[in-house]
Amino acid sequence: MNDNQTLLSVENVSTHFFTEDGVARAVQDVSFSIKKGKTFALVGESGCGKSVTALSIMRLVSTPSGKIVGGNIVFEGRNLLELSGKQIRQIRGNKIAMIFQEPMTSLNPVYTVGNQIVEAIRLHQKKSIKAAWADATETLRKVGIADPEQRVSEYPHQMSGGMRQRVMIAMAVSCEPTLLIADEPTTALDVTIQAQILDLLDQLQEQNGMSILLITHDLGVVAERADNVAVMYASRIVEVADSRTLFAEPLHPYTQGLLKSLPRLGLSAKRLQTISGTVPDPLHFPAGCKFHPRCCVGCSDKRCQTVEPKLRKVPSGRYVACWYAPGYEKKCKT
Amino acid sequence: MLLLTRGFPLNEQGVKLKKELPKGRGLWVDGLRRLRRRKLAMVSFGIIMVYLLLTGFVCVTEIFDWQVGPARWDEKVGSEYEPPSAENIFGTDFLGRSVFRKTLYGTKISITVAFWASVISLGIGVPLGAIAGYFRGVVDEIIVWLYTTLSSIPYILLILAFALVLRGKTVFGYKLAGITSVYLAIGFTSWVGICRLIRGEVIKHKDREYVLAARSYGCGNSRIILRYIIPNVFHIIIINFSLSFVGFIQAEVILSFLGLGEKTRPSWGAMIDAARLDLPKGYWWEMTAATIAIFFISLALNIFGDALRDSLDPKLRIQ
Amino acid sequence: MITYIIRRLLYTIPIVFGVLLITFILFIVVSGDTSVEEAGKSASKETIEEIRKERGYDKPLFLSWDSQFIKHLKNTLVFDFGRARDRELIIDKIKRGAGPSLSLTIPMFLGTLIISVSLALVVAFLRGTIIDILAVLLCVAGMSIPFLSFILFGQYFLAFKWGLFPVFFSPDLTMVQYLALPVLIGIAAGLGGNLRFYRTVMLDEMRSDYVRTAFAKGLSVRRVLFKHVLKNAMIPIITRVVLAIPFLFLGSLLLERFFGIPGLGYLMIEAIGARDRYVIMAMTYIGALLFVVFNLITDICYAFVDPRISLE
Numbered sequence: 001m002n003d004n005q006t007l008l009s010v011e012n013v014s015t016h017f018f019t020e021d022g023v024a025r026a027v028q029d030v031s032f033s034i035k036k037g038k039t040f041a042l043v044g045e046s047g048c049g050k051s052v053t054a055l056s057i058m059r060l061v062s063t064p065s066g067k068i069v070g071g072n073i074v075f076e077g078r079n080l081l082e083l084s085g086k087q088i089r090q091i092r093g094n095k096i097a098m099i100f101q102e103p104m105t106s107l108n109p110v111y112t113v114g115n116q117i118v119e120a121i122r123l124h125q126k127k128s129i130k131a132a133w134a135d136a137t138e139t140l141r142k143v144g145i146a147d148p149e150q151r152v153s154e155y156p157h158q159m160s161g162g163m164r165q166r167v168m169i170a171m172a173v174s175c176e177p178t179l180l181i182a183d184e185p186t187t188a189l190d191v192t193i194q195a196q197i198l199d200l201l202d203q204l205q206e207q208n209g210m211s212i213l214l215i216t217h218d219l220g221v222v223a224e225r226a227d228n229v230a231v232m233y234a235s236r237i238v239e240v241a242d243s244r245t246l247f248a249e250p251l252h253p254y255t256q257g258l259l260k261s262l263p264r265l266g267l268s269a270k271r272l273q274t275i276s277g278t279v280p281d282p283l284h285f286p287a288g289c290k291f292h293p294r295c296c297v298g299c300s301d302k303r304c305q306t307v308e309p310k311l312r313k314v315p316s317g318r319y320v321a322c323w324y325a326p327g328y329e330k331k332c333k334t
Numbered sequence: 335m336l337l338l339t340r341g342f343p344l345n346e347q348g349v350k351l352k353k354e355l356p357k358g359r360g361l362w363v364d365g366l367r368r369l370r371r372r373k374l375a376m377v378s379f380g381i382i383m384v385y386l387l388l389t390g391f392v393c394v395t396e397i398f399d400w401q402v403g404p405a406r407w408d409e410k411v412g413s414e415y416e417p418p419s420a421e422n423i424f425g426t427d428f429l430g431r432s433v434f435r436k437t438l439y440g441t442k443i444s445i446t447v448a449f450w451a452s453v454i455s456l457g458i459g460v461p462l463g464a465i466a467g468y469f470r471g472v473v474d475e476i477i478v479w480l481y482t483t484l485s486s487i488p489y490i491l492l493i494l495a496f497a498l499v500l501r502g503k504t505v506f507g508y509k510l511a512g513i514t515s516v517y518l519a520i521g522f523t524s525w526v527g528i529c530r531l532i533r534g535e536v537i538k539h540k541d542r543e544y545v546l547a548a549r550s551y552g553c554g555n556s557r558i559i560l561r562y563i564i565p566n567v568f569h570i571i572i573i574n575f576s577l578s579f580v581g582f583i584q585a586e587v588i589l590s591f592l593g594l595g596e597k598t599r600p601s602w603g604a605m606i607d608a609a610r611l612d613l614p615k616g617y618w619w620e621m622t623a624a625t626i627a628i629f630f631i632s633l634a635l636n637i638f639g640d641a642l643r644d645s646l647d648p649k650l651r652i653q
Numbered sequence: 654m655i656t657y658i659i660r661r662l663l664y665t666i667p668i669v670f671g672v673l674l675i676t677f678i679l680f681i682v683v684s685g686d687t688s689v690e691e692a693g694k695s696a697s698k699e700t701i702e703e704i705r706k707e708r709g710y711d712k713p714l715f716l717s718w719d720s721q722f723i724k725h726l727k728n729t730l731v732f733d734f735g736r737a738r739d740r741e742l743i744i745d746k747i748k749r750g751a752g753p754s755l756s757l758t759i760p761m762f763l764g765t766l767i768i769s770v771s772l773a774l775v776v777a778f779l780r781g782t783i784i785d786i787l788a789v790l791l792c793v794a795g796m797s798i799p800f801l802s803f804i805l806f807g808q809y810f811l812a813f814k815w816g817l818f819p820v821f822f823s824p825d826l827t828m829v830q831y832l833a834l835p836v837l838i839g840i841a842a843g844l845g846g847n848l849r850f851y852r853t854v855m856l857d858e859m860r861s862d863y864v865r866t867a868f869a870k871g872l873s874v875r876r877v878l879f880k881h882v883l884k885n886a887m888i889p890i891i892t893r894v895v896l897a898i899p900f901l902f903l904g905s906l907l908l909e910r911f912f913g914i915p916g917l918g919y920l921m922i923e924a925i926g927a928r929d930r931y932v933i934m935a936m937t938y939i940g941a942l943l944f945v946v947f948n949l950i951t952d953i954c955y956a957f958v959d960p961r962i963s964l965e
């Protein structure tokens with residue numbers, strides 16, 4: 001997995017929250033890798049553990065309850081989980097940057113946006129205040145903010161949601177990271193603005209050559225933009241494939257369900273299917289395959305109800321976690 | 335009127351939870367389960383129970399005129415100012431009475447005062463808050479004006495003023511003396527907090543679906559408030575009750591100490607007042623006994639109230 | 654800005670009126686005619702009649718131009734509270750007491766504020782560790798000890814027994830000498846509640862999204878706490894600070910009594926002892942007025958810390 005095309009590889013990472021109500025296994029045994037300059041999408045319903053996966057990479061899982069309990073996260077040849085606090089801080093915001101779902105609250109309300117961007121620049125680069133401010137203005141221009149000279153000294157509350165998300169992106173790319181984690185960057189925004197933001201990310205990727213980990217609950221967003229897709233369900237990755245293959249031939253019943261629920265041309269909204277049921281809560285996961293209460297393939301299968309399938313390579317060369325996926329069982333007997 | 339209510343900008347940011355807590359019965363089941371897991375809170379609950387049982391016991395002995403233990407607090411058990419010994423574990427006071435018995439008896443006075451003060455303050459605050467939040471309009475403005483005005487008078491002064499004025503008054507042929515004027519003063523002055531909370535909560539709830547549904551099949555206003563809204567804000571009442579109880583106990587101490595409280599029977603405040611003159615002479619035990627009694631009930635109530643709040647509604651923390 | 658202040662000032666009118674109404678009902682209507690008590694035991698009929706005239710007890714309560722209520726409004730608004738039992742003007746007594754009270758409460762307040770905010774930052778930094786849990790428990794324990802016990806034991810041990818401080822106020826002592834102990838006791842007693850409050854404020858701030866953003870930039874915890882969290886936490890801190898100022902003027906009832914400091918707390922204690930409700934009424938009114946004024950100041954202060962609040 002670790003050739004020199006790979007920028008980040010997440011190997012068997014598990015993150016748990018030790019809460020009063022019990023242990024929430026928010027991320028279990030998750031593995032994937034991101035290639036240089038490519039976009040990797042992590043897709044799944046809300047609550048399945050996408051954000052926690054991203055925060056685990058940044059080592060920002062909320063303390064003291066949250067803990068990365070196992071695995072490796074190898075970034076540019078170094079295991080992030082073994083770095084000291086100081087070393088990881090030099091990577092955060094510098095090599096790996098992150099933007100969040102809530103542009104309305106993710107910026108500090110009492111500082112100007114310029115101040116907040118400059119802070120990131122000056123933290124990682126030896127620059128004078130003046131040069132950093134010039135940089136900040138320039139980055140704002142790059143992310144498509146009109147009149148950046150004036151905007152740079154405005155407060156977040158003076159801007160719209162879309163504009164704030166652009167500021168977040170500007171802050172993230174100001175140090176030219178090699179990996180940008182975008183955690184549902186468009187979920188909180190209007191539909192018209194969503195496409196603009198995603199286009200902006202594409203365009204920045206072209207300019208900087210950075211990799212993007214795009215987190216979303218909307219498979220539709222992924223289709224044209226991602227090179228590879230991992231589908232996550234109830235703390236686990238259930239299927240990984242390059243995006244063309246995944247859309248053409250989904251293997252996991254959950255992925256199939258997701259695709260069926262996508263609106264497509266020529267299909268009236270009425271005929272859209274949804275997956276019945278809800279995402280289980282990490283405190284009360286069902287036994288066996290966590291998808292079995294909602295799965296129309298294996299809901300009455302004894303094995304699906306008792307033994308959880310792990311993510312495995314099937315003969316077709318793809319990765320999936322389902323007893324009924326073609327070739328999965330044979331492989332598993334060995 | 336909007337500015338008068340002084341909504342903190344802080345509340346908007348408030349405490350953010352990952353998940354919205356479920357309301358209604360699930361809230362109680364979940365909350366109590368969480369509460370039961372907190373050992374310290376459970377120990378505190380035990381301590382509170384001991385104080386309550388003691389209060390009940392003293393009341394019973396008084397009703398049936400049993401001459402046992404704390405009921406015989408005015409009996410002379412030794413000479414004046416005997417230091418603590420095996421016989422009198424907290425020693426004796428200036429009349430040779432057992433400080434231990436006085437402390438036990440004082441429990442009843444203090445708990446009774448705090449209890450009635452809570453009843454009065456909830457009895458005023460909850461209905462007013464519910465009415466203000468539910469009907470809004472002029473009624474709301476008047477109630478908000480009333481509590482904004484009251485809360486702009488420094489609490490200690492307000493309570494002193496009430497205690498001073500109520501003392502010795504005759505109402506409906508009943509002379510307000512001793513602890514009655516104390517709990518009336520505390521009760522009348524401390525309903526603002528709960529009123530404000532309930533009003534805010536009711537405003538939040540009154541346009542929720544279940545209330546609209548109830549209204550659509552013809553429920554009257556009073557029925558909606560009693561059957562649908564109050565149960566949904568009941569946890570706030572309970573939390574407020576347990577946390578303000580501490581304040582009431584301490585207020586009783588200060589009022590009694592200032593000579594505005596019970597004069598003829600021992601209360602913790604009166605014991606501290608007596609000890610004020612004894613302490614410089616080296617008679618520390620009466621003071622210590624009262625302090626310990628107050629300390630443990632306050633500590634238990636504080637810990638239990640906090641745990642209750644965190645289990646039932648963590649969002650209330652900052653108010 | 655000016656229009657905002659003016660509008661905000663107008664909003665205080667119903668409140669001040671409400672305070673006047675409440676003090677009137679409480680101290681005049683409910684208390685009733687106490688001229689007999691005020692005159693003293695062996696007073697003649699004429700003295701009682703004279704007092705009744707001076708206080709206006711012979712006038713109707715509300716419905717007339719010379720009613721007691723109108724008189725109450727007129728007098729109180731210009732701080733004319735009449736005379737105390739010892740015939741001295743109440744307002745003079747209050748003016749005299751404010752200085753000693755402030756010299757006690759200001760150092761006490763600042764000390765508590767500085768210590769508890771800095772400790773809260775430390776505790777927030779160490780959140781979830783054993784030190785944090787212990788600190789919270791200690792705070793709750795401190796809050797559970799009655800203020801009176803703090804004072805009595807503090808005075809007994811530190812001044813009386815060990816002689817570290819003078820026991821009592823006397824005019825020939827310097828201010829530092831006689832204020833040190835009461836200030837110290839006041840800080841110790843107030844620390845628990847304040848520290849716990851500020852810790853909650855800080856921790857709530859630390860849960861905000863912008864803090865996560867700040868960490869994602871690579872900032873250190875110290876930097877996040879001092880640059881990002883502290884400035885946001887200033888809003889609740891300022892509220893608490895400004896709203897505490899009126900109480901500073903009122904002095905400390907118990908501390909002043911025990912250390913014999915001739916401030917406003919002492920004045921009130923004396924008034925309670927003498928059942929002199931006019932003094933208490935004056936203090937109530939002044940206290941409420943200060944509170945209203947500082948409430949106004951708080952709202953204006955927000956504007957300087959929080960750019961989101963526009964004054965227009």
Ligand SMILES: Nc1ncnc2c1ncn2[C@@H]1O[C@H](COP(=O)(O)OP(=O)(O)O)[C@@H](O)[C@H]1O
Binds near residue numbers: 017024053
């Ligand atoms: N700080 C936390 N404490 C406890 N549980 C948490 C915390 N953060 C997340 N979780 C749990 O982890 C699960 C996954 O959350 P998240 O990664 O935010 O989902 P999403 O896929 O929507 O981003 C959630 O169901 C939640 O219960």
Ligand code: SF4
Binds near residue numbers: 290299321
């Ligand atoms: S393992 Fe069974 S239950 Fe799970 S997805 Fe596959 S078929 Fe459905």
Ligand SMILES: [Mg+2]
Binds near residue numbers: 101
């Ligand atoms: Mg998420």
